[in-house]
Amino acid sequence: MSATLPAAVVPGADASASKDPAAPAFSPLYQQIKALITRGLQSGEWRPGEAIPSEAELALRFKVSQGTVRKAIDALADENLLVRRQGKGTFVATHAEEKTQFRFLRLTPDDEGSGRGMSRRFIDCRRQRASTDIARVLDLKAGDAVVQIRRLLLFRDRPVVLDDIWLPGHLFKGLTAERLSENRGPMYGLFETEFGVRMIRAEEKLRAVAADEATARWLDVPVGAPLLSVERLSMTYGDKPVELRRGLYDTSAHYYRNELS
Amino acid sequence: MSATLPAAVVPGADASASKDPAAPAFSPLYQQIKALITRGLQSGEWRPGEAIPSEAELALRFKVSQGTVRKAIDALADENLLVRRQGKGTFVATHAEEKTQFRFLRLTPDDEGSGRGMSRRFIDCRRQRASTDIARVLDLKAGDAVVQIRRLLLFRDRPVVLDDIWLPGHLFKGLTAERLSENRGPMYGLFETEFGVRMIRAEEKLRAVAADEATARWLDVPVGAPLLSVERLSMTYGDKPVELRRGLYDTSAHYYRNELS
């Protein structure tokens, strides 16, 4: 049997055109399978924490070999969309049941041995209209509804991070300070289970800034103290931005860690 | 034929013990092949920029199937130790011929459209004895020889980064300010071609700090201005630390970018 595009061909792009001059660019089978699985994740066919069908079953469904399904799943596991567990199955990744609270927080205390000790305190949660800045970044129209959250992270009861968070209002109807405070576990877990918004990926921009008066009060540092400013844009499926977060970190007893390779 | 450990078994760990209670932990074949290839890289059998033997040839040499070699190479390519080029071969990664000068520098100007414009200026390069701090981090004894380099990075002739770099003296004999200045291309390329030290991986610790007087002069900012402090520890094969770098970044017109996933 030839290896050219069985039943699984993804109906995209130039299905009509007979001979595009520019870019036919047909993708390998396993990438098409990957796209099909991603679609299943996005549509909610398999929900976070659940198992997806076995490799054999997916191979049957898509009419390809198990090896091809395997390569597609491998790629999705690399991107942290799926989690493989030998002997049990392949599961949709979730923020909801993670031991690692603060999975995306790259802040580490100077004295390593400490381990836990992070807590949080919600200061504010309100609905308002998006400024042009916020709207542009979140791919909204200026004036659209947004939810703004302000919160503090504390390490051993000392404030370390002041976060301002903006979310598209239409995706987070009914999000209140109460809902946030009641929630045990990661905030992204709440977003996932209560609002069906799953964070896949994020970009951060870091700078050093001086503490203004209000910030200095919240973080209990002198006005003008150097703070690490972390601006995070989080994306869901299809690289759609769904959260903007501006954090100010007091790095006098913590550092932001990063790996290069 | 059974799939259990052909001729390629890596002679490691518990080759002697008959039945360890704790951890026999034999690794899959492709990981053993990966280790063998890594050894070839480390020993200089294949040098940076050169091609390694074809998959078929390696499969013959190691007495495994091409698929197994492929998986080993895939892993090494993921770690940026090898670079695959379809139709040409698989090459040892190198810093020497990289278009991307400053591959590890995560600093981006606020006005994107700018593109190039980074230049550098070496201020100092001297041999001295390692302080206890530096020695500990670089895995040396206090008092061992180290090379210290100080340099400035400029963007459009404006100073942006002040770097202090420490290198183990025994690995970098004969490194002088002249050698550094004459060198076109990445500094890590020079380390690679002239001293046989290849940077594989690095860890960075970021904090916000206030500019002291000397730094303020070099970066042309007010004393006390907030600066991004970036402490980088670079590793070569076997995770051996071979460079410590402390950078101070003026982030008033640039930001440090990072990806989370």
Added chain:
DNA sequence: GAGTGGTCTAGACCACACT
């Protein structure tokens, strides 16, 4: 034991680069 992912093999063909 049944079901799952994990490893390994062998062989076919495709896409690309050089010559």
Added chain:
DNA sequence: GTGTGGTCTAGACCACTCC
């Protein structure tokens, strides 16, 4: 055309989990 990596297949067996 020859040689390289890239994709796809089919089947075998191993390792782990749960019943």
